[in-house]
Ligand SMILES: CCCCC/C=C\C/C=C\C/C=C\C/C=C\C/C=C\CCCCC(=O)SCCNC(=O)CCNC(=O)[C@H](O)C(C)(C)COP(=O)(O)OP(=O)(O)OC[C@H]1O[C@@H](n2cnc3c(N)ncnc32)[C@H](O)[C@@H]1OP(=O)(O)O
């Protein structure tokens with residue numbers, strides 16, 4: 001039998017090899033759990049190997065040394081080369097393969113086709129008629145045209161019903177007139193809108209006979225297909241540098257009474273007839289499908305960002321030696337410190353948990369998508385509630401985890417050589433895009449309040465909120481849990497979420513009964529409501545993790561995942577335990593039990609720490625991190641990396657002659673006086 005950890009190679013740093021030799025499980029089999037099948041895990045590695053053989057696809061230099069213009073150019077250059085090899089490298093109908101190819105070759109900072117793949121094509125697939133698909137979708141898939149999704153405006157992103165861009169139907173010419181009447185009505189933020197795309201699905205408020213029908217989607221050609229010059233009545237450009245994502249040209253767009261044919265409104269589910277008759281869709285929110293698509297996939301992209309930063313931090317912590325635990329022994333790997341383990345391991349468990357919750361979400365999303373094609377919309381509300389909560393909780397916890405990973409690398413974590421700060425910048429965009437987190441938590445809260453009302457009225461609720469109708473124990477039985485049975489833990493999470501949901505519900509009801517208008521009462525309860533949403537979502541994540549562990553067949557993988565799950569449940573429970581202490585569901589003694597289980601878990605995870613992150617099989621090319629190198633040879637490569645700094649091109653910079661020399665000369669002269 002070969003090594004269980006598949007990353008072991010001759011010549012690697014002995015400290016990291018020592019870690020890998022301790023693995024109790026086969027890291028490639030674990031990758032099959034993370035990526036949902038052995039075939040998917042194999043394909044990732046095959047794609048990476050194939051990419052490594054194409055010299056033009058390698059980074060010209062480490063990305064942090066590129067200017068914004070160079071980043072935009074470099075991403076576009078690679079997209080061009082990729083197009084030549086695309087069909088040899090991946091199955092173009094497999095989103096996961098495309099996503100992986102993108103991460104390896106280009107990375108997370110963006111590329112000219114990012115929104116084209118993530119939103120433009122999905123919105124056409126979901127909302128275009130067959131005729132419209134023939135006109136635009138197939139051309140888009142062949143990349144004859146490049147598009148984006150232009151919804152957010154300078155003045156409005158969260159509140160879609162107040163978008164100021166109008167699409168007014170002109171019956172006489174059978175056209176819509178698209179107009180941005182104010183500065184705040186300009187589209188502002190859409191990815192790749194600034195410079196790369198020549199088409200966009202523009203979301204605008206539909207007006208027919210002066211009646212407002214709310215946001216609808218329209219296909220708009222922005223630029224000439226040959227010259228790429230903006231078309232008449234269109235002003236378009238880049239919004240400038242951002243915290244991260246700087247290879248992406250997020251843009252602005254002003255439409256000046258632009259006329260487009262009636263048939264440019266996406267009309268699969270909703271219609272405007274020639275005479276202006278409006279035919280409503282089977283469900284009012286069907287046109288929000290592109291957002292739901294991205295939200296449904298965000299658990300996995302966030303898991304990936306979190307796992308990337310943890311891979312860097314854990315590998316580095318296994319070669320970084322500093323300080324002593326036993327003064328008579330050599331300096332220890334910083335990974336030996338319990339504080340370091342506590343800082344990193346619970347986030348490793350979260351990355352796995354998000355990936356497993358993500359797989360369940362994508363399954364539900366695929367089902368709802370299929371249902372919608374035939375006009376069936378029953379599960380749309382469930383999916384919207386689930387993805388709203390997950391999107392918010394997962395992005396927030398990912399942000400926390402990445403920042404802990406950065407700090408755990410000490411000073412070198414702050415250097416772009418770690419690349420963690422870039423991953424952080426990219427990932428935290430997710431707290432805002434696809435619905436600001438608070439706004440989305442409040443969407444889930446609407447769903448939870450409806451369920452709570454039904455329960456109060458004596459009705460039985462099922463599915464994601466089924467636990468609200470289930471019997472509850474007054475006191476948690478957590479310290480009487482047999483090993484490897486997590487039922488009592490999950491019951492405690494259920495109790496906590498249930499209590500908070502009803503607390504928010506009762507508060508809201510009380511205010512409504514006192515005569516406060518609903519929207520005011522809602523606002524005064526909104527902190528409690530968002531807490532309810534978070535706790536409900538964290539319960540779902542814990543349940544999804546437990547369901548996956550339950551289903552695993554391979555003994556060693558199951559055991560390793562079980563250790564992570566145990567850590568996850570204890571860590572997460574400690575994080576939310578105050579809710580259960582308040583009503584005596586948990587007592588002080590049980591808190592001690594949870595804490596001691598947590599510390600025991602850290603020790604259990606320790607020998608496999610490097611293997612848990614190696615199992616994500618993130619290549620050096622995609623990690624782009626000196627600290628996270630697979631071979632552990634960090635120090636000599638840090639020095640090499642610094643040689644890329646343009647400041648090192650000459651020994652003496654012009655600023656010396658210009659500013660520093662006069663400053664020092666004058667200081668010296670003054671001190672002689
Ligand atoms: C290279 C190839 C790669 C291939 C990769 C393959 C797969 C990967 C796929 C995705 C990748 C994932 C990540 C991508 C990585 C990088 C990302 C790069 C770029 C990011 C792109 C970001 C793009 C954007 O940000 S687009 C703009 C997003 N904007 C928003 O999200 C706005 C938020 N606001 C809203 O959504 C709405 O305003 C609202 C808050 C929901 C309120 O809606 P409104 O209509 O005003 O509300 P109303 O009161 O009338 O109704 C509420 C009512 O409606 C129900 N509702 C709302 N939405 C839905 C829905 N979608 N479905 C069902 N029901 C819905 C809601 O529940 C209420 O119901 P009720 O009244 O309570 O019963």
Ligand SMILES: Cc1cc2nc3c(=O)[nH]c(=O)nc-3n(C[C@H](O)[C@H](O)[C@H](O)COP(=O)(O)OP(=O)(O)OC[C@H]3O[C@@H](n4cnc5c(N)ncnc54)[C@H](O)[C@@H]3O)c2cc1C
Pocket residue numbers: 115149150151152155156157158159188189190191245250429432433434435436437438439442
């Ligand atoms: C990296 C990135 C990429 C993006 N890409 C795209 C894209 O491709 N296409 C596109 O159309 N857009 C895109 N956006 C825009 C993005 O979708 C919006 O910025 C986002 O939906 C948030 O809306 P907002 O900016 O209006 O926030 P605001 O709503 O102004 O948020 C400000 C504050 O107000 C609070 N708030 C607002 N409404 C409520 C409420 N009802 N209750 C309680 N609190 C509230 C929020 O919680 C927040 O704290 C992108 C944004 C980013 C950062």
